[in-house]
Amino acid sequence: MTMPRPNLLVIMSDEHAPQFSGAYGHSRVQTPHMDRLAREGVLFESAYCNSPVCVPSRMSFMTGRHVHEIGTWDNASPLSTEIPTWAHLVRAQGYDAVLAGKQHFIGPDQLHGFRAQLARDLHAELYHPIHDWAEGTPPAAVPWAHLSRAGPGTTVEIEVDDAVEQAALKYLRDPARGRDPWILNVSFIAPHFPFVVPQRFWDLYPPEEVDMPVIPPGHLAGQHPVYQRLRANFGLTDVSESQVRRARAGYYGLITYLDEKIGRLIDALEQTGLRDNTLVVYCSDHGEMAGEHGLWRKSNFYEHASRVPLIMNWPGHLPAGRRVPETVSLVDLVATMIEVTGASPVGTLDGDSLWALAQGEVAGWKDEAFSELHANGIARPIGMLRRGRYKLNVSLDDPPELYDLVADPCEMHDLAADPAHKAILDALRARLYDGWDPVALERRVRESQKARRLIRVVETGEAPDKDMWPAKV
Secondary structure (H helix, E strand, O other): OOOOOOEEEEEEEOOOOOOOOOOOOOOOOOOHHHHHHHHOOEEEEEEEOOOOOHHHHHHHHHHOOOHHHHOOOOOOOOOOOOOOOHHHHHHHOOOEEEEEEOOOOOOOOOOOOOOEEOOOOHHHHOOOOOOOHHHOOOOOOOOOHHHOOOEEOOOHHHHHHHHHHHHHHHHHHOHHHHOOOEEEEEEOOOOOOOOEEOHHHHOOOOHHHOOOOOOOOOOOOOOOHHHHHHHHHOOOOOOOHHHHHHHHHHHHHHHHHHHHHHHHHHHHHHHOOOHHHEEEEEEEOOOOOOOHHHOOOOOOOOHHHHEEOEEEEOOOOOOOOEEEEEEEEHHHHHHHHHHHHOOOOOOOOOOOOOHHHHHOOOOOOOOEEEEEEOOOOOOOOEEEEEEOOEEEEEEOOOOOEEEEOOOOOOOOOOOOOOHHHHHHHHHHHHHHOOOOOHHHHHHHHHHHHHHHHHHHHHHHOOOOOOOOOOOOO
């Protein structure tokens, strides 16, 4: 590839479902700066995370490897210090690689290849429970509290994100940025719950005017067992319309709050003369159900939880206004970052570079994404394969799910039992199980849970499943 090595500004949000943005077609959520990035760059319409929960997704993103390859099963699983990240690889090529904000590194290594952490990673400070699959998925004792707490105000999360922005702006405005190439990973907590946002953003979305999730009569009663168990386990079985409206209003406000920060980061690139030699990437670690299908948070493979926004923008080097319909995932983004920086991976990456696809120059793109989950809310491994227009979800001892996302984008009609789709189901299932063994993975996960719970009890004397909220601040 012949091009100058660009700087990279990688902006990552937390829990942003792409459906809730102007760039991806929402008529109400205000995201003018994301919209501009898409209008002047390349937007991927079908990008997926590789695990719909924070730490596993982020560690997969940092390494370019799937979760079952690196063993970061849940939010209490640290990434091994023996596994190189893209931060290690680009620094070996002379880049300055720094982090500002959340990358959710669990354990003593809070850098994993970055030269420095410029701001606070609040979620890395949390006490994360170690769940025991032997206990199944018991119903929550109380409703999920964050729905009733939604409203205007401020939080520690808001204060931290404001500080992350300021640290990132200071780094960009440093005259040294005009010398050696750099990668700045700016990672915000927004729009992750709590659904509390400063008043001026709350005022943009009066709850009585917020659109409601589309849930047809009888849908929840006939829902696949994995989602029924998840709703009960997360305390989501009795949610009022008022709670849904207020929580969605808070979520929308947090997205616009985040969007303003993206705008100020782009402004800083333009003001410092860095814009033309900087590849800007916007993505999220996973989505947020926001009441769709009766669910909140993530931890499933519905589109609102497993799809992520992905926009790439580099003036003069990437086309403007291109929308890529092919299926991709975050491990493909990692392969792209490694290609454009000229770095050399150690071992095999699980993704393929998106650079040629972004240019519209590739034929025969694999058009698939794989995602997996081994965390809480479930009690056995679950996996997803999106290939072309179809999505297959599997959960051990449960029936498979098959959706045609072109004909049924809201995932209301499971085709797995339809004889007319048997050949498609069989082909996708064979592809999904090629190298992914959920039976063996279940054994590995349970052994890891048992070992980590023993260590926590012995070293701290505290219950391994103690509630993670609130943060220790």
